[in-house]
Every structure is written in C-alpha cells, then in structure tokens.
Amino acid sequence: MKILVHISRIIVGALFIFSGFVKLVDPIGSQYKFEEYFAEGVLNMEFLIPYALIFSIILIVAEILLGVMILIGYKPKTTVWSLFLLTLVFLFLTWYSAYYNKVTDCGCFGDAVKLSTWGTFYKNIYLIAFIIILVIGVKHIKPLFGGKIPKLITFLSLGIFMFIVQHVLTHLPIIDFRAYAIGKNLEKGMEFPEDGSIPPVHDFMLEDAQSDLAPILLKKEKVMLVIIYNLEKVDKNGFPAIKNITTKAKEKGYTVYGVSASFTDDLILAKEKHNLPFDFLFCDETTLKTVIRANPGVIILDKGTVTQKKNWIDVDEIIL
Structure with missing residues (x-):
C-alpha cells in the first residue's frame, strides 16, 4: 500500500502542477471558459460572469499549489481532501460538458493539450481513483523535508504563482500555446x-x-x-x-x-x-x-x- 500511495502521490502532484501551470501562464483563457460555463445555455448562472476572472485565478493557483503540497508532503490530510473535492468539481463539469455537449473544450489543460469532452471526463475518473488511494493511505504521506521547510516552500510557491498571474494579466501570456502565437503563419x-x-x-x-x-x-x-x-x-x-x-x-x-x-x-x-x-x-x-x-x-x-x-x-x- 505504501508504494502505491507514493506512486499515486507523484502522478497526482505532477498532473496538478502541469495542469495548473499551463493555465497559470494564461489565466484569461480560463476566465473565458468560466464565462462559457456560467452562460444562460449552460449552467445559467450569468450573475457570476463578472467574477469569472477571480474564479479562474483562485482555481488555477489552488490547483498548482495543491500539486506542490502533495509532492512535498505539506499538511497531507488537508491537501488530500482538497484535491478530492476539487477533482469532484472537475468531474461534474466535464461530465456535464460531455453528456449535454456543452463547452466542448473544458480548458482543463489550457490551450496546451486538447482532449475530447468524454476523454477529459475519463481522465478525471482515473485521477480521482489515484486520489482515493491517497485518501485511504494518507498516513503514508510524509514531508520530504524536516522542520519548516515544507511550509516555506508552500508560501514561496504561492508568492511566485501570484507574481506570474499579475505579470501575465498586465502584459501577455508567458507561453502562448495558441495558433496565433509569435512565429505562427x-x-x-x-x-x-x-x-x-x-x-x-x-x-x-x-x-x-x-x-x-x-x-x-x-x-x-x-x-x-x-x-x-x-x-x-x-x-x-x-x-x-x-x-x-x-x-x-x-x-x-x-x-x-x-x-x-x-x-x-x-x-x-x-x-x-x-x-x-x-x-x-x-x-x-x-x-x-x-x-x-x-x-x-x-x-x-x-x-x-x-x-x-x-x-x-x-x-x-x-x-x-
């Protein structure tokens, strides 16, 4: 069980960091996705559209930060349950998109990787299976470093992530995965x-x-x-x-x-x-x-x- 927990920890942490990073460099893209979900023809929650950018920033930073926290073993119980709840939200949204053919690109990996709606849903099924392993074996998740180092890494990471968000909102995405990027014909x-x-x-x-x-x-x-x-x-x-x-x-x-x-x-x-x-x-x-x-x-x-x-x-x- 211990080995299975460690494997799941690496897979989940790496996936959350990658997924969060490709959206962190372009949070406005996630804002547009939230606006699509909040639209009348989808979740019919148009009153939330003005807050779409705030939602996107919170979700992106939480996603990548939780990936860091699970890898370094900082506050494992809080981290694992946060991952579980966040993935449940993803699971519902991707199921809704696939079943009702709404928001056909959920933007789970920003513009870096494109998956079909059902492909994205099944990806989240596998992901939550790994997270359930972490929930069951949370006692095996130990910090990689002693003392206050995990806490320091977590808060330093948060500061770096917020700086990146501020930079790309003021200027342009650090990495452009779209077909209109510099150098594209x-x-x-x-x-x-x-x-x-x-x-x-x-x-x-x-x-x-x-x-x-x-x-x-x-x-x-x-x-x-x-x-x-x-x-x-x-x-x-x-x-x-x-x-x-x-x-x-x-x-x-x-x-x-x-x-x-x-x-x-x-x-x-x-x-x-x-x-x-x-x-x-x-x-x-x-x-x-x-x-x-x-x-x-x-x-x-x-x-x-x-x-x-x-x-x-x-x-x-x-x-x-």
Whole structure:
C-alpha cells in the first residue's frame, strides 16, 4: 500500500502542477471558459460572469499549489481532501460538458493539450481513483523535508504563482500555446489537417463593408492590427498609446487596421473621439479573444506570420 500511495502521490502532484501551470501562464483563457460555463445555455448562472476572472485565478493557483503540497508532503490530510473535492468539481463539469455537449473544450489543460469532452471526463475518473488511494493511505504521506521547510516552500510557491498571474494579466501570456502565437503563419494554420479536423486557425476573417480582406492582408509584408474585441470592455487608457504607435507605423509604410466585433457606428464614434488614424474591420469576438489576450492589443504580421504581439501597455516596445 505504501508504494502505491507514493506512486499515486507523484502522478497526482505532477498532473496538478502541469495542469495548473499551463493555465497559470494564461489565466484569461480560463476566465473565458468560466464565462462559457456560467452562460444562460449552460449552467445559467450569468450573475457570476463578472467574477469569472477571480474564479479562474483562485482555481488555477489552488490547483498548482495543491500539486506542490502533495509532492512535498505539506499538511497531507488537508491537501488530500482538497484535491478530492476539487477533482469532484472537475468531474461534474466535464461530465456535464460531455453528456449535454456543452463547452466542448473544458480548458482543463489550457490551450496546451486538447482532449475530447468524454476523454477529459475519463481522465478525471482515473485521477480521482489515484486520489482515493491517497485518501485511504494518507498516513503514508510524509514531508520530504524536516522542520519548516515544507511550509516555506508552500508560501514561496504561492508568492511566485501570484507574481506570474499579475505579470501575465498586465502584459501577455508567458507561453502562448495558441495558433496565433509569435512565429505562427496564419495561412498555414488555415489549412485543413489530413484527418479532416477543423484547422487551428478558423473564423479568422477581416471584413469591411464589401468583402473579407484577410486573404489580401495575409500576403502583405507590413501589417499592424489593433485588436479591440469588444468596445464596451476596452481599456480606454490604452487609446493614447494605440494612437501613437499606429501613427508611427503608418509613417513607416505599415498597413494599419483596427479589428473588432463591436457595432460599426460605435467604432466610428470611438475613432473620432480618440482621433485614431485607422479604419476598423470586423471579426468574430471569440476569434479575437483567441488572437491576443488584450483589449486593446496589437499584433504585427509579415506575409501572414505573426512577428510581434503586445498588450497596449507595452506597444512602445514594438520594433517597426
């Protein structure tokens, strides 16, 4: 039993740390998943949507911290029961998603690893089996270090995790697992895989009043896109910086467009109010949220390849 507990401890700890880390570097992605779950057509708890980011941060930090705690053996009873209860929540959500075909990507591993809804549910079945072993054999879980070292490691880890959260919310994800990451070519991302599945880049259209300009813009060498996925939620403090960088970009021969899912009339008013030197194109809001975790944010394209991405607070770092 002792050996089985140690094996389960390593598996559970490693899985929770990995799962937590890939979401820790991009908590806004988890925020969007919570918003999907809270929506009317899923759990019908729309009053919780404004708190989705808080929920995501608490869940992510708890997940990765519990992984650390079980590995180092800090407060084993509290840790094991917390893991059990947290996994029960995951189990319910993944079952609900699979059975009712809601939120088809639960985001359990962020954008790093994609599993089917039933695949994710069965993963949690195996996971809770390992945790039950830990519950039964909790007396065999001993601290790896003596004295106050486990406590020190736990609180030091918590501080590091909170620092990472603050950093990525202020700037952009430390690691970008999405199809719009720096170095990715969007045209290649639109190609259908041999298995016939949906391509990584889909629904990426840059529409004006007449047509989709994406095929044209993805051929150009110097393209700057200002992403404002929702004008009502935009950080208006970013407009002066956006105006400054886009003005400089146009002077250096860049093709510059704003891209948004908001209404055209509202965008025209915003352009006039903030004296923005570019016109807006339309794109799906979900797609824009995937392109960049900023509102507003800026991406630079060179023949369809993403060369730079910045939150508005960092646009002065863009190399033109």
